[in-house]
Amino acid sequence: MGQSTNSSLKEQIIAKAWSDPAFKASLIADPKAALKEHFNVDVPDSLEIVVAEEAPNRVTLVIPPNPAEYATEVSNVGDTW
Template identity: 45%
Template sequence: MSTEETLKQQIIEKAWQDSTFKQQLLSDPKAAIEGAFGVKVPDGIKLNVVEESSTDFYLVLPQNPADALDGEDDVNAAW
Protein backbone atom coordinates (compact mmCIF):
# COMPACT_ATOMS: atom_id res chain seq x y z
CA MET A 1 0.00 0.00 0.00
CA SER A 2 1.37 3.42 -0.94
CA THR A 3 2.01 6.15 1.62
CA GLU A 4 -0.90 8.13 0.19
CA GLU A 5 -3.29 5.17 0.49
CA THR A 6 -2.08 4.46 4.03
CA LEU A 7 -2.76 8.07 5.03
CA LYS A 8 -6.22 7.98 3.43
CA GLN A 9 -7.04 4.80 5.37
CA GLN A 10 -5.83 6.37 8.63
CA ILE A 11 -7.98 9.45 8.00
CA ILE A 12 -11.06 7.30 7.33
CA GLU A 13 -10.51 5.17 10.43
CA LYS A 14 -10.03 8.24 12.62
CA ALA A 15 -13.24 9.77 11.25
CA TRP A 16 -15.12 6.55 12.08
CA GLN A 17 -13.80 6.61 15.66
CA ASP A 18 -13.79 10.35 16.42
CA SER A 19 -16.97 12.32 15.68
CA THR A 20 -15.30 15.67 16.40
CA PHE A 21 -12.55 14.94 13.90
CA LYS A 22 -15.14 13.76 11.40
CA GLN A 23 -17.08 17.02 11.63
CA GLN A 24 -13.90 19.07 11.22
CA LEU A 25 -12.84 16.87 8.31
CA LEU A 26 -16.15 17.55 6.58
CA SER A 27 -16.04 21.30 7.23
CA ASP A 28 -12.29 22.08 6.98
CA PRO A 29 -10.41 19.03 5.72
CA LYS A 30 -6.97 20.64 5.43
CA ALA A 31 -7.01 21.85 9.03
CA ALA A 32 -8.35 18.52 10.28
CA ILE A 33 -5.63 16.53 8.51
CA GLU A 34 -2.86 18.87 9.60
CA GLY A 35 -4.09 18.90 13.19
CA ALA A 36 -4.50 15.14 13.48
CA PHE A 37 -1.64 13.87 11.33
CA GLY A 38 0.78 16.78 10.96
CA VAL A 39 0.40 16.66 7.17
CA LYS A 40 0.09 20.04 5.48
CA VAL A 41 -1.94 19.87 2.28
CA PRO A 42 -0.37 22.39 -0.15
CA ASP A 43 -2.28 25.63 -0.76
CA GLY A 44 -2.64 24.82 -4.46
CA ILE A 45 -4.60 21.64 -3.68
CA LYS A 46 -8.38 21.84 -3.27
CA LEU A 47 -9.63 19.07 -1.00
CA ASN A 48 -13.29 18.06 -0.77
CA VAL A 49 -14.56 15.53 1.75
CA VAL A 50 -18.01 14.00 1.42
CA GLU A 51 -19.65 11.24 3.40
CA GLU A 52 -21.46 8.37 1.77
CA SER A 53 -24.68 7.05 3.23
CA SER A 54 -26.76 3.97 2.57
CA THR A 55 -28.40 5.78 -0.36
CA ASP A 56 -25.72 8.25 -1.52
CA PHE A 57 -22.58 6.96 -3.21
CA TYR A 58 -19.69 8.78 -4.89
CA LEU A 59 -17.40 7.70 -7.69
CA VAL A 60 -14.10 9.55 -7.88
CA LEU A 61 -12.71 9.74 -11.39
CA PRO A 62 -8.93 10.18 -11.13
CA GLN A 63 -6.98 12.38 -13.50
CA ASN A 64 -6.03 10.63 -16.73
CA PRO A 65 -2.32 9.77 -16.47
CA ALA A 66 -1.90 10.96 -20.06
CA ASP A 67 -2.92 14.44 -18.86
CA ALA A 68 -0.41 14.43 -15.98
CA LEU A 69 3.02 15.99 -16.19
CA ASP A 70 5.41 14.08 -18.44
CA GLY A 71 7.90 12.55 -16.03
CA GLU A 72 8.25 15.71 -13.93
CA ASP A 73 8.10 15.45 -10.18
CA ASP A 74 5.02 17.30 -9.00
CA VAL A 75 5.21 18.12 -5.32
CA ASN A 76 1.40 18.25 -5.19
CA ALA A 77 0.85 14.89 -6.90
CA ALA A 78 0.33 13.00 -3.65
CA TRP A 79 -0.11 15.95 -1.28
Template identity: 50%
Template sequence: MANAELLKQQLIQKAWEDEAFKQLLLSDPNAALKDAFGIDVPANLKLKALEETDNELYLVIPQKPSNTQLKSSNLDAAEDSSW
Protein backbone atom coordinates in the same frame (compact mmCIF):
# COMPACT_ATOMS: atom_id res chain seq x y z
CA MET B 1 0.21 -0.16 0.33
CA ALA B 2 1.13 3.27 -0.98
CA ASN B 3 1.57 6.13 1.49
CA ALA B 4 -1.48 7.95 0.15
CA GLU B 5 -3.64 4.85 0.51
CA LEU B 6 -2.38 4.27 4.05
CA LEU B 7 -3.15 7.88 4.98
CA LYS B 8 -6.63 7.52 3.46
CA GLN B 9 -7.29 4.45 5.60
CA GLN B 10 -6.03 6.25 8.73
CA LEU B 11 -8.30 9.23 8.00
CA ILE B 12 -11.33 6.99 7.56
CA GLN B 13 -10.57 5.06 10.76
CA LYS B 14 -10.13 8.28 12.77
CA ALA B 15 -13.36 9.72 11.34
CA TRP B 16 -15.25 6.56 12.36
CA GLU B 17 -13.84 6.75 15.89
CA ASP B 18 -13.98 10.53 16.49
CA GLU B 19 -17.13 12.45 15.55
CA ALA B 20 -15.49 15.87 16.13
CA PHE B 21 -12.64 14.92 13.79
CA LYS B 22 -15.13 13.68 11.18
CA GLN B 23 -16.99 16.99 11.28
CA LEU B 24 -13.73 18.93 10.90
CA LEU B 25 -12.65 16.64 8.05
CA LEU B 26 -15.94 17.29 6.25
CA SER B 27 -15.90 21.06 6.83
CA ASP B 28 -12.17 21.83 6.59
CA PRO B 29 -10.10 18.85 5.37
CA ASN B 30 -6.86 20.87 5.34
CA ALA B 31 -7.22 21.76 9.03
CA ALA B 32 -8.15 18.17 9.89
CA LEU B 33 -4.98 16.83 8.24
CA LYS B 34 -2.88 19.46 9.99
CA ASP B 35 -4.43 18.87 13.42
CA ALA B 36 -4.44 15.07 13.33
CA PHE B 37 -1.32 14.22 11.34
CA GLY B 38 0.75 17.40 11.16
CA ILE B 39 0.37 17.47 7.37
CA ASP B 40 0.32 20.84 5.63
CA VAL B 41 -1.71 20.63 2.43
CA PRO B 42 -0.17 22.86 -0.27
CA ALA B 43 -2.22 26.01 -0.91
CA ASN B 44 -2.64 25.10 -4.58
CA LEU B 45 -4.23 21.72 -3.73
CA LYS B 46 -7.99 21.59 -3.16
CA LEU B 47 -9.02 18.75 -0.88
CA LYS B 48 -12.61 17.55 -0.43
CA ALA B 49 -14.03 15.03 2.02
CA LEU B 50 -17.47 13.54 1.46
CA GLU B 51 -19.48 11.14 3.58
CA GLU B 52 -21.36 8.34 1.85
CA THR B 53 -24.80 7.30 3.08
CA ASP B 54 -27.02 4.29 2.44
CA ASN B 55 -28.58 6.19 -0.47
CA GLU B 56 -25.63 8.18 -1.77
CA LEU B 57 -22.32 6.82 -3.07
CA TYR B 58 -19.50 8.63 -4.85
CA LEU B 59 -17.47 7.57 -7.85
CA VAL B 60 -14.14 9.37 -8.07
CA ILE B 61 -12.83 9.61 -11.61
CA PRO B 62 -9.03 9.89 -11.48
CA GLN B 63 -7.18 12.38 -13.62
CA LYS B 64 -6.56 10.99 -17.10
CA PRO B 65 -2.96 9.83 -17.53
CA SER B 66 -0.85 11.83 -19.95
CA ASN B 67 -0.46 8.68 -22.03
CA THR B 68 -3.90 8.12 -23.57
CA GLN B 69 -3.53 4.35 -23.51
CA LEU B 70 -4.54 2.71 -20.27
CA LYS B 71 -1.78 0.67 -18.75
CA SER B 72 -2.41 -2.38 -16.62
CA SER B 73 -1.08 -0.49 -13.57
CA ASN B 74 -3.81 2.13 -14.04
CA LEU B 75 -6.45 -0.58 -14.27
CA ASP B 76 -5.05 -2.30 -11.19
CA ALA B 77 -5.29 0.97 -9.26
CA ALA B 78 -8.90 1.40 -10.35
CA GLU B 79 -9.73 -2.14 -9.26
CA ASP B 80 -8.25 -1.46 -5.81
CA SER B 81 -10.80 1.31 -5.24
CA SER B 82 -13.91 0.39 -3.34
CA TRP B 83 -17.42 1.73 -2.90
Protein backbone atom coordinates in the same frame (compact mmCIF):
# COMPACT_ATOMS: atom_id res chain seq x y z
CA MET C 1 5.68 9.86 -0.13
CA GLY C 2 4.93 6.71 -2.07
CA GLN C 3 1.54 5.25 -2.85
CA SER C 4 1.65 2.74 0.04
CA THR C 5 2.20 5.62 2.48
CA ASN C 6 -0.70 7.56 0.95
CA SER C 7 -2.90 4.48 1.26
CA SER C 8 -1.89 4.06 4.88
CA LEU C 9 -2.60 7.74 5.60
CA LYS C 10 -5.99 7.48 3.93
CA GLU C 11 -6.79 4.43 6.03
CA GLN C 12 -5.75 6.27 9.19
CA ILE C 13 -7.89 9.29 8.28
CA ILE C 14 -10.93 7.10 7.58
CA ALA C 15 -10.46 5.11 10.80
CA LYS C 16 -10.22 8.33 12.82
CA ALA C 17 -13.32 9.75 11.10
CA TRP C 18 -15.25 6.58 11.98
CA SER C 19 -14.15 6.67 15.63
CA ASP C 20 -14.10 10.44 16.29
CA PRO C 21 -17.25 12.40 15.29
CA ALA C 22 -15.60 15.75 16.09
CA PHE C 23 -12.68 14.96 13.78
CA LYS C 24 -15.07 13.83 11.04
CA ALA C 25 -17.01 17.09 11.31
CA SER C 26 -13.81 19.15 11.13
CA LEU C 27 -12.53 17.05 8.22
CA ILE C 28 -15.71 17.74 6.27
CA ALA C 29 -15.74 21.45 7.17
CA ASP C 30 -12.02 22.21 6.65
CA PRO C 31 -9.99 19.21 5.45
CA LYS C 32 -6.61 20.98 5.36
CA ALA C 33 -6.91 22.31 8.91
CA ALA C 34 -8.12 18.93 10.22
CA LEU C 35 -5.24 17.07 8.56
CA LYS C 36 -2.73 19.57 9.94
CA GLU C 37 -4.16 19.46 13.46
CA HIS C 38 -4.62 15.70 13.78
CA PHE C 39 -1.94 14.25 11.48
CA ASN C 40 0.56 17.12 11.19
CA VAL C 41 0.13 17.01 7.40
CA ASP C 42 0.71 20.23 5.48
CA VAL C 43 -1.41 20.21 2.35
CA PRO C 44 -0.09 22.62 -0.30
CA ASP C 45 -2.29 25.57 -1.22
CA SER C 46 -2.28 24.32 -4.81
CA LEU C 47 -4.14 21.16 -3.77
CA GLU C 48 -7.87 21.23 -3.08
CA ILE C 49 -9.29 18.48 -0.87
CA VAL C 50 -12.96 17.58 -1.11
CA VAL C 51 -14.38 15.28 1.55
CA ALA C 52 -17.61 13.46 0.73
CA GLU C 53 -19.32 11.04 3.06
CA GLU C 54 -20.98 8.08 1.42
CA ALA C 55 -24.21 6.66 2.82
CA PRO C 56 -26.07 3.40 2.23
CA ASN C 57 -28.40 5.17 -0.20
CA ARG C 58 -25.80 7.44 -1.82
CA VAL C 59 -22.69 6.61 -3.83
CA THR C 60 -19.95 9.08 -4.66
CA LEU C 61 -18.62 8.69 -8.18
CA VAL C 62 -15.14 10.15 -8.61
CA ILE C 63 -14.18 10.97 -12.18
CA PRO C 64 -10.38 11.11 -12.48
CA PRO C 65 -8.63 13.64 -14.70
CA ASN C 66 -8.70 12.82 -18.39
CA PRO C 67 -5.19 11.49 -19.17
CA ALA C 68 -5.21 13.26 -22.54
CA GLU C 69 -5.80 16.62 -20.86
CA TYR C 70 -3.57 15.90 -17.87
CA ALA C 71 -0.52 14.65 -19.79
CA THR C 72 0.80 18.14 -20.43
CA GLU C 73 0.86 19.01 -16.71
CA VAL C 74 3.63 17.89 -14.41
CA SER C 75 2.54 17.20 -10.85
CA ASN C 76 4.16 15.64 -7.84
CA VAL C 77 1.08 16.06 -5.67
CA GLY C 78 1.09 12.37 -4.80
CA ASP C 79 4.59 12.79 -3.45
CA THR C 80 3.62 15.83 -1.39
CA TRP C 81 1.31 14.18 1.10
